[in-house]
Amino acid sequence: MSPGLPVPLHPPASLGVIGGGQLGRMFIQAAQRMGFRAGVLATSDDEPAVQVADWAVIAPSDRLSALRLFAEQAEAITVEFENVSASALRWLSRTRPVRPGWKTVWVSQNRLREKSFLTRHKIPHAPWRPVRDEAELAVAIRAVGLPLILKTASSGYDGKGQVRVERAEDAGAAWSSLGQVACVAEGWVDFESEISVIVARGADGAALAFPVGFNRHRSHILDSTVMPAPVGPIVTLEAQTLALSIAQALETVGVLTVEFFVTSAGGLLVNELAPRPHNSGHLTIEAATTSQFEQQVRTLAGLPLGASDLIRPAAMVNLLGDLWADGEPDWPAALRSDPGVKLHLYGKKGASPGRKMGHLTVLDPDAETALFRAQAARRILTDSRTDGIR
Incomplete structure (x- = not known):
């Protein structure tokens, strides 16, 4: 030591x-x-x-x-x-x-502070302005242009606490719909895809990045992740390097997740930071030599980091409360359909629409094939129930 x-x-x-x-x-x-x-x-x-x-x-x-x-x-x-x-x-x-x-x-935990940090450290991100009163709202419209996204400075997640503004005359009503709390106004980013990088950093400054995750969302909620992301070696290296530099600048000891937009030109813009393991990293439990959660344990206990490489490409799909709309999903049917499917349920008592209740993970030599298999197993959870298969 x-x-x-x-x-x-x-x-x-x-x-x-x-x-x-x-x-x-x-x-x-x-x-x-x-x-x-x-x-x-x-x-x-x-x-x-x-x-x-x-x-x-x-x-x-x-x-x-x-x-x-x-x-x-x-x-x-x-x-x-x-x-x-x-x-x-x-x-x-x-x-x-x-x-x-x-x-x-x-x-x-606060988008105003987060955006200020990114700006101060010259980390690429979408144009933005603070919105704390009507004067700042008017300035933001001129500075970042339209359309823009108004996001509450705190407590927003999975698409909550944000609204798109198309016309200047609608901005006031949009801000009122958010309670006229402190917000950030972000310029609209016409991105090609969304990716994330999870970093583990120890108290000694040693840090490792997991392979890049490729994320697909539905109704602003993460629907699936494949790893490694099919974004090419240059984008992969740049994303991991940026994520590691952010962890260093924050002096993070623990696990940090950096979410990125990938632009049509192949550029990267940081979207959000999360000082913890992330939904897009759940597949590392089976797919990586050391999971994001074990890295969290190691960094907390002051132990050396584990290797972050993948054992095999993998995909994860979320199980939302919507799957319970007509009763308990048919777990035996889904697992019987593909013995390689790994089921994780979180023990939550109430299954409401949009609530994350669990996830499925599949490992496969090809990441997109893993995604196809995971999605097929998820469909069977409800299809077999309606078809009367037991």
Whole structure:
């Protein structure tokens, strides 16, 4: 170990994650496979991460008494989503390693700060302007042009908290529909595709990028990812290099996801940052030598990074609550149709439209063939039910 670095934690040390969703669940499962105890700070006792945790604190994540109790049980702390109080993370960091640090979370949880960071570090991204009052809205229209996208500065995800503005006279109503909260106005990007790069960076500064993921969305929600992305070696290298440079500039210790637009000319524009594992990286559980969640465990515990290369090309498709509209999907039929399909369900109690309930992963020598197989298995979940196949 290099001088000045904290002593690594060894199993069965107790690791804690703030947030009880599926990302926390998969972090806990990865930690337990390595022999760690793992717990969670969650808001209710039926959340996905709580179901598999060794221990749990059930309370709001910004309540001081809950933070104290959480810190008493967790020897190191991470997060599963960015909408965590940065002040709470800063308070926790006084007595426990908190990775990623509160500054990384603070930047990425607010689009105004995130865009300012990208601008300051000359990282390519769409033109933008802040919108905090009507005067700034008028300036933004002139500066970035039309059409533009108004996005709330905080709390937006999966297409929520944003609206497209086609005409200047509609801008005021669009901002009002978002509650006239602080926003960013982004120039419209006519992109060819969307890709993402997941980076793991240790406390010693060592960092690795996973292969690029190629993402397809439906109704602003990620529908599928294939890895490696069919974007060619130049775009692949540029995307990984940019993602690594962002992690370095943020001094991130942990896992960071960078989402990109690929323009028709082959250029890259950063769309969003996420200081955590990402939906597009779920396929690394089976497809990579070290999954994104194991990398999160390793960086949190101060252990060396694992190799990030793919064992085999792979595809992942999301399972949304819409699949439950007419009853329980036919899991046996889908798994029987293709023995290579891997099923992950998150243990969520209510299946509402658009809610991420699970995913399917398929490995194949050809990534697009893997996607075809995963999509076919997903169709069978409901087709066999309506056809009466059991």
